[in-house]
Amino acid sequence: xxxxxxxxxxxxxxxxxxxxxxxxxxxxxxxxxxxxxxxxxxxxxxxxxxxxxxxxxxxxxxxxxxxxxxxxxxxxxxxxxxxxxxxxxxxxxxxxxxxxxxxxxxxxxxxxxxxxxxxxxxxxxxxxxxxxxxxxxxxxxxxxxxxxxxxxxxxxxxxxxxxxxxxxxxxxxxxxxxxxxxxxxxxxxxxxxxxxxxxxxxxxxxxxxxxxxxxxxxxxxxxxxxxxxxxxxxxxxxxxxxxxxxxxxxxxxxxxxxxxxxxxxxxxxxxxxxxxxxxxxxxx
Ligand code: ADP
Numbered sequence: 001x002x003x004x005x006x007x008x009x010x011x012x013x014x015x016x017x018x019x020x021x022x023x024x025x026x027x028x029x030x031x032x033x034x035x036x037x038x039x040x041x042x043x044x045x046x047x048x049x050x051x052x053x054x055x056x057x058x059x060x061x062x063x064x065x066x067x068x069x070x071x072x073x074x075x076x077x078x079x080x081x082x083x084x085x086x087x088x089x090x091x092x093x094x095x096x097x098x099x100x101x102x103x104x105x106x107x108x109x110x111x112x113x114x115x116x117x118x119x120x121x122x123x124x125x126x127x128x129x130x131x132x133x134x135x136x137x138x139x140x141x142x143x144x145x146x147x148x149x150x151x152x153x154x155x156x157x158x159x160x161x162x163x164x165x166x167x168x169x170x171x172x173x174x175x176x177x178x179x180x181x182x183x184x185x186x187x188x189x190x191x192x193x194x195x196x197x198x199x200x201x202x203x204x205x206x207x208x209x210x211x212x213x214x215x216x217x218x219x220x221x222x223x224x225x226x227x228x229x230x231x232x233x234x235x236x237x238x239x240x241x242x243x244x245x246x247x248x249x250x251x252x253x254x255x256x257x258x259x260x261x262x263x264x265x266x267x268x269x270x271x272x273x274x275x276x277x278x279x280x281x282x283x284x
Contacts, residue, residue, distance in 0.1 A: 023053070023054050024051040024052060024053055024054070024087075025052055025053065025054050025056075025088065025089060025178055025179050025211045026050070026051065026052040026075055026086070026087070026088055026179065026211070026213065027050075027051050027052075027085075027086070027087045028048050028049060028050040028051070028071075028074075028075070028084070028085075028086050029049055029084055029085045029086075030047065030048075030049060030083065030084040030085070031045060031047075031048040031049075031071075031074065031081045031083070031084030031085070031086060032045060032046055032047065032048075032081065032082050032083045032084055033045040033067065033070055033074065033079070033081055033082050034082045042235075043235070043236040044067040044070045044235065044236060044237060045067040045070055045071060045074075045236060045237045045238075046236040046237065046238050047238055048071065048084070048237070048238070048239060049239070050230065050239060052211060052213065053211075054178070054209075054211055055209055055210075055211055056211055056212075056227050056228060057202075057205055057211075057212045057214065057225055057226050057227045057228075058211075058212065058213050058214065058226060058227065058228050058229075058230060059214045059215070059216055059221075059222035059225060059226040059228075059229050059230065060072065060213065060214070060215045060216075060230050060232060061216060061217070061219065061222045061229055061230070061231055061232065061268065061272070062231060062232030062233065062234070062237060062272065063232075063233075063234040063235075063272070064217065065234070065235050066232045066233060066234050066235055066237040067232065067235060067236070067237030068215045068232060068237070069183055069184075069215055070237070071232075071237070072181050072182075072183050072213060072215050073183075074086055074093065075088060075093060075102075075179075075181060075213060076093065076097065076102060076104050076181045077092075077093040077094045077096070077097040078104075088101055088102065088179060089101045089178055089179075096179075100124075100128070100175045100177065101177060101178050101179060102177045102178065102179035102180065102181055103171070103172025103173055103174075103175060103177040103179075103180050103181070104172060104180075104181045104182075104183070105165070105168050105169055105172045105180070105181070105182045105183070105185045106168075106183050106184075106185070107183060107184040107185060107187045107188055108188070109156070109161075109164040109165050109167065109168035110168065111156040111164055111167055111168065112156070113155060113156050113157055114155075115155075115156075116152065116153050116154065116155055117143065117148065117151050117152055117153070117154050117155070117156065117159070117167050118136070118139050118140070118143065118152035118153065120156065120167055120171060121138075121139040121142055121143060121167065121170045121171045121174055122135045122136070122138075122139045122174070123171065124171065124174060124175065125138060125139070125174055125175075138174050139152070139170070139174060140152065142170040142171075142173050142174050143167075143170050145170065145173070145204055145207070145208075146166040146167070146169055146170045146200065146204070147166070147200065148163065148166055148167065148170065151163070160193070161188060161189055161193065162189055162193035162196065162197060165185060165186065165189065165197065166197070166200070168185075169185070169201070169204070173204070173208065173210070176208070176210075177210060178210065178211060179210065179211045179212075179213065180205075180210050180211070180212045180213070181213050182212065182213070182214045182215065183215045184215055184216055184217065185197075185214075186198070186216075186221070187216070187217070194221070198221060198224055198225055199251075199252070199253075201225065202225060202250060202251055203250075206249070206250055212225075214226070219265055219268045219269050219272070220256075220265055222268065223245055223247075223261060223264045223265050223268060224251060224255060224256065224261070225251075226245050227244070227245055228242050228243065228244055228245060229242070229243045229245060229264075229268055230242050231243060231268060231271045231272060240271065241271050243264065243267060243268055243271065245264055246260070247260055247261055247264070
């Protein structure tokens with residue numbers, strides 16, 4: 001897809017084929033975000049229009065500071081748009097958060113060291129006052145999904161970084177959210193752990209049918225995981241292109257050797273370079 005007028009409505013759509021619904025989980029319209037701090041005014045995002053269809057796996061990629069995390073945080077109601085509207089499952093982002101329509105995973109797993117793995121996953125369910133049996137059932141189901149069966153009674157400090165992040169993902173999934181928001185969740189991990197978790201995440205995405213919005217600074221990771229890669233310009237962040245990733249599903253280790261995979265990685269890289277010369281991107 002060539003770069004289109006920035007005001008054009010952008011629809012991330014292909015995964016709607018999987019669910020057959022075609023409805024948008026996220027709808028962003030004319031969003032601007034300005035941070036004001038005393039005299040300082042930072043225009044972080046400008047003119048963002050984006051629809052994300054149910055079942056899509058969408059990565060946000062762009063130069064450091066272009067507003068990827070801000071956009072994710074706006075969807076997650078962790079910050080508010082200066083102007084423009086955002087709906088999640090047809091509600092405001094705020095109401096969607098109250099309705100637990102999404103789970104969020106950050107780069108650091110944010111686990112409580114004094115709680116076992118199982119009780120970390122149960123925490124949001126406790127806050128919702130779900131009965132104990134139901135909490136345990138869901139926690140054990142999600143931990144099994146993340147291949148952490150047998151580690152329920154361990155404490156976070158007894159696990160590797162990759163395992164801790166899997167616990168955080170299990171916790172985010174415990175509500176069976178329609179939407180999973182992930183902000184560089186594997187950024188702190190070594191390459192091997194990251195590749196393994198990429199595969200696990202795809203397996204879960206396929207199994208649960210959840211929609212994923214994923215922030216990364218790694219072009220190969222974005223291409224490997226996504227149904228669409230949203231390419232953003234340097235600050236103020238705008239969407240400059242949405243690249244559809246037409247690699248076969250399910251993806252596996254062979255995907256990384258597919259010539260089409262290399263073509264798409266090159267295409268994303270060139271789009272970033274074209275839009276951001278002379279600034280360097282934080283691509284890997
Ligand atoms: P990215 O995730 O693409 O690296 P961010 O969304 O974190 O970028 O930040 C976009 C811009 O907004 C940056 O210039 C950053 O300094 C600024 N910014 C982010 N959060 C705040 C904040 N709470 N207050 C002021 N400026 C912020």
